[in-house]
Amino acid sequence: MLKNSSEIDITRVTQSKIKDVDFENLTFGNVFTDHMLICDYKEGKWQKPIIKPYEPFLIDPSAKVFHYGQAIFEGMKAYKDENDDVWLFRPDQNLDRFNKSAIRLAMPEISEHIFIDGLKTLVDMERDWVKKGLGNTLYIRPFMIAIGSGVIAQPSTQYRFMIILSPARSYYSGEVKVTIAEHFSRAANGGIGAAKAAGNYSAQFYPQKLAQEQGFQQIIWTDDATHTKLEEAGTMNVFFRINDTIYTAPVSERILDGVTRKSLIELAKREGIKVEERSVLVDELVVAAKDGSLKEIFGAGTAAVVSPIVGFQYKETYYELPKTEDSIALQLKDKLTKIQYKLAEDTFGWTVKI
Amino acid sequence: MLKNSSEIDITRVTQSKIKDVDFENLTFGNVFTDHMLICDYKEGKWQKPIIKPYEPFLIDPSAKVFHYGQAIFEGMKAYKDENDDVWLFRPDQNLDRFNKSAIRLAMPEISEHIFIDGLKTLVDMERDWVKKGLGNTLYIRPFMIAIGSGVIAQPSTQYRFMIILSPARSYYSGEVKVTIAEHFSRAANGGIGAAKAAGNYSAQFYPQKLAQEQGFQQIIWTDDATHTKLEEAGTMNVFFRINDTIYTAPVSERILDGVTRKSLIELAKREGIKVEERSVLVDELVVAAKDGSLKEIFGAGTAAVVSPIVGFQYKETYYELPKTEDSIALQLKDKLTKIQYKLAEDTFGWTVKI
Ligand SMILES: Cc1ncc(COP(=O)(O)O)c(C=O)c1O
Ligand SMILES: Cc1ncc(COP(=O)(O)O)c(C=O)c1O
Numbered sequence: 001m002l003k004n005s006s007e008i009d010i011t012r013v014t015q016s017k018i019k020d021v022d023f024e025n026l027t028f029g030n031v032f033t034d035h036m037l038i039c040d041y042k043e044g045k046w047q048k049p050i051i052k053p054y055e056p057f058l059i060d061p062s063a064k065v066f067h068y069g070q071a072i073f074e075g076m077k078a079y080k081d082e083n084d085d086v087w088l089f090r091p092d093q094n095l096d097r098f099n100k101s102a103i104r105l106a107m108p109e110i111s112e113h114i115f116i117d118g119l120k121t122l123v124d125m126e127r128d129w130v131k132k133g134l135g136n137t138l139y140i141r142p143f144m145i146a147i148g149s150g151v152i153a154q155p156s157t158q159y160r161f162m163i164i165l166s167p168a169r170s171y172y173s174g175e176v177k178v179t180i181a182e183h184f185s186r187a188a189n190g191g192i193g194a195a196k197a198a199g200n201y202s203a204q205f206y207p208q209k210l211a212q213e214q215g216f217q218q219i220i221w222t223d224d225a226t227h228t229k230l231e232e233a234g235t236m237n238v239f240f241r242i243n244d245t246i247y248t249a250p251v252s253e254r255i256l257d258g259v260t261r262k263s264l265i266e267l268a269k270r271e272g273i274k275v276e277e278r279s280v281l282v283d284e285l286v287v288a289a290k291d292g293s294l295k296e297i298f299g300a301g302t303a304a305v306v307s308p309i310v311g312f313q314y315k316e317t318y319y320e321l322p323k324t325e326d327s328i329a330l331q332l333k334d335k336l337t338k339i340q341y342k343l344a345e346d347t348f349g350w351t352v353k354i
Numbered sequence: 355m356l357k358n359s360s361e362i363d364i365t366r367v368t369q370s371k372i373k374d375v376d377f378e379n380l381t382f383g384n385v386f387t388d389h390m391l392i393c394d395y396k397e398g399k400w401q402k403p404i405i406k407p408y409e410p411f412l413i414d415p416s417a418k419v420f421h422y423g424q425a426i427f428e429g430m431k432a433y434k435d436e437n438d439d440v441w442l443f444r445p446d447q448n449l450d451r452f453n454k455s456a457i458r459l460a461m462p463e464i465s466e467h468i469f470i471d472g473l474k475t476l477v478d479m480e481r482d483w484v485k486k487g488l489g490n491t492l493y494i495r496p497f498m499i500a501i502g503s504g505v506i507a508q509p510s511t512q513y514r515f516m517i518i519l520s521p522a523r524s525y526y527s528g529e530v531k532v533t534i535a536e537h538f539s540r541a542a543n544g545g546i547g548a549a550k551a552a553g554n555y556s557a558q559f560y561p562q563k564l565a566q567e568q569g570f571q572q573i574i575w576t577d578d579a580t581h582t583k584l585e586e587a588g589t590m591n592v593f594f595r596i597n598d599t600i601y602t603a604p605v606s607e608r609i610l611d612g613v614t615r616k617s618l619i620e621l622a623k624r625e626g627i628k629v630e631e632r633s634v635l636v637d638e639l640v641v642a643a644k645d646g647s648l649k650e651i652f653g654a655g656t657a658a659v660v661s662p663i664v665g666f667q668y669k670e671t672y673y674e675l676p677k678t679e680d681s682i683a684l685q686l687k688d689k690l691t692k693i694q695y696k697l698a699e700d701t702f703g704w705t706v707k708i
Contacts (some may be wrong), residue, residue: 021607030503055414057412057413065420067552068555069425075505103560106559106562151520154559155559184545185542188539188543188545188578190537190538191541197554197556198419199557202459202546203546224542224544225543226579278460
């Protein structure tokens with residue numbers, strides 16, 4: 001935690017808005033807690049962070065974030081256990097990825113002190129917003145934007161790091177059908193696909209809209225050069241179960257190194273489930289769907305945790321997956337969730353108490 | 355022009371800051387005029403535009419532009435002729451490209467009425483900021499950002515269109531050496547490279563920083579799949595003169611359809627200069643550099659107009675271009691500039707009076 005006044009300046013709301021929030025009917029990412037953390041970077045260094053009431057802030061119309069897209073973020077969650085203790089899940093991984101994103105976008109790296117301790121201090125103030133019970137979480141959104149002004153296409157010299165918090169229930173609902181990208185793509189070789197950069201997401205909205213109009217909730221992206229390798233989905237890495245092995249694309253410049261992905265891989269290994277990190281080819285998937293060896297496809301990401309996919313479309317043909325009794329997706333989801341909520345022993349040391 | 359109060363709401367500054375501006379020593383994109391135009395999109399439609407003093411505005415920390423990068427822009431210029439008339443150059447092309455960018459980023463298109471008439475109304479108010487004389491311009495930056503709140507990765511339902519103006523002198527100075535991209539890239543097949551999207555620029559900053567550290571001002575991007583085709587530079591399309599033909603990459607999903615590029619092509623054709631729109635291969639360039647048939651390389655874009663390049667690096671070898679007496683780059687630049695400043699007859703009908 002950061003010490004008030006020496007390490008951080010804290011201004012509290014006069015009245016919490018928590019009483020107005022309907023925690024049973026939250027839609028993802030719409031409601032924010034009372035406070036936010038702000039830390040500005042200027043003259044080559046990070047200034048003293050502040051925590052203050054969540055509210056709009058002033059920014060110049062020529063701020064570089066608006067024109068040149070220097071903006072990165074993270075997505076993580078806090079969980080409350082049965083003893084009212086609040087836990088983070090592998091926050092070191094998010095810090096690490098945040099700084100990798102920062103480097104790729106020519107933005108300044110941030111210290112563990114500001115990112116992790118700042119986050120703990122903020123979440124600690126908002127404990128009441130973290131509700132007990134499986135599926136209830138506090139979604140944590142650290143992000144950094146270029147606030148320096150001037151419409152010349154050069155990196156900014158001023159940045160703002162912020163953390164905002166949003167209480168959440170489970171993210172996806174309903175059956176998820178996907179379509180496999182045949183033309184559009186989300187990342188280039190030598191591009192920024194491995195960074196959690198704002199610009200990567202807007203690139204997906206239009207293809208996603210087209211997919212949704214056809215009845216598909218998500219797109220599975222393929223490599224942009226050949227469209228033969230299965231990569232990942234909008235905000236999830238993707239796993240394919242063929243017979244009893246699960247496959248997921250190796251992380252690369254084009255693919256986000258997901259915390260859920262890597263945790264599921266470690267969990268699967270511990271459970272004796274065969275896992276291979278290698279590119280699954282579209283053709284291979286189609287063959288496996290036809291001969292029945294394709295048992296499951298599932299997305300993995302912080303927001304949805306594990307999201308089973310019921311079928312995929314490729315070249316106008318829709319392939320429905322078989323119903324499985326022994327879903328590896330659900331088994332892994334269960335193991336992971338229990339660790340996150342402290343309902344099972346965390347032998348990996350992934351959970352961090354606030 | 356838009357009529358005040360019925361078509362636009364105009365609030366003027368009480369005192370202009372123009373007297374404080376040193377027009378002889380402007381650095382690009384740092385000084386803004388007194389007023390800006392704002393038009394918001396909500397509930398499925400564009401609202402009445404306003405013109406008001408240039409100043410910071412309030413925005414929610416969860417605004418989608420910060421998290422998912424829905425942000426597009428245009429770059430154009432106003433020129434003052436010897437009679438104190440102010441002219442735009444092919445503004446229809448910018449509107450057209452802006453709306454193509456909007457579609458690709460799942461943002462709403464804007465009408466000619468708001469974009470062109472709004473721009474004319476604003477520039478007309480700021481006539482004094484457009485200085486006479488070759489090289490003096492008023493740089494115009496229309497842009498659109500997603501201002502809707504909420505950290506779910508979905509297109510926003512609220513947007514803000516703005517126009518800001520910055521007086522400018524010529525953009526580049528000094529000799530421009532470039533390096534050819536061997537690893538990094540700016541655009542994917544099926545990506546957003548053809549859109550003037552903010553996210554495309556931040557992707558280039560880190561590779562550009564590395565290039566600058568090696569003494570190269572710009573990178574010439576190659577296709578991300580094979581790195582064999584020469585594409586474009588940071589904010590410029592690129593032309594190669596081999597013997598007496600000029601070549602430039604065809605526009606594609608990966609390449610911005612530059613207004614300067616297309617104008618130079620038309621001008622060259624009129625002047626009887628051979629032009630081919632086809633991909634020049636890196637190997638071809640190296641061969642041409644070695645056998646002396648490579649005469650010129652130049653960038654083309656609104657900011658720099660035409661930017662001659664003195665040499666390029668590829669695979670650790672630097673190839674210096676010969677000095678030319680009869681530079682096609684400078685010849686075309688001269689023709690184009692004279693049209694823009696109304697010093698030569700505009701047979702194309704490119705210039706639009708305000
Ligand atoms: C593009 C992309 N892939 C995968 C993921 C999954 O990463 P994580 O498990 O760290 O949330 C995310 C983030 O949510 C993402 O944005
Ligand atoms: C990536 C890119 N290429 C080329 C150009 C040149 O386009 P224009 O001539 O319309 O300014 C620009 C814009 O300045 C650009 O951003």
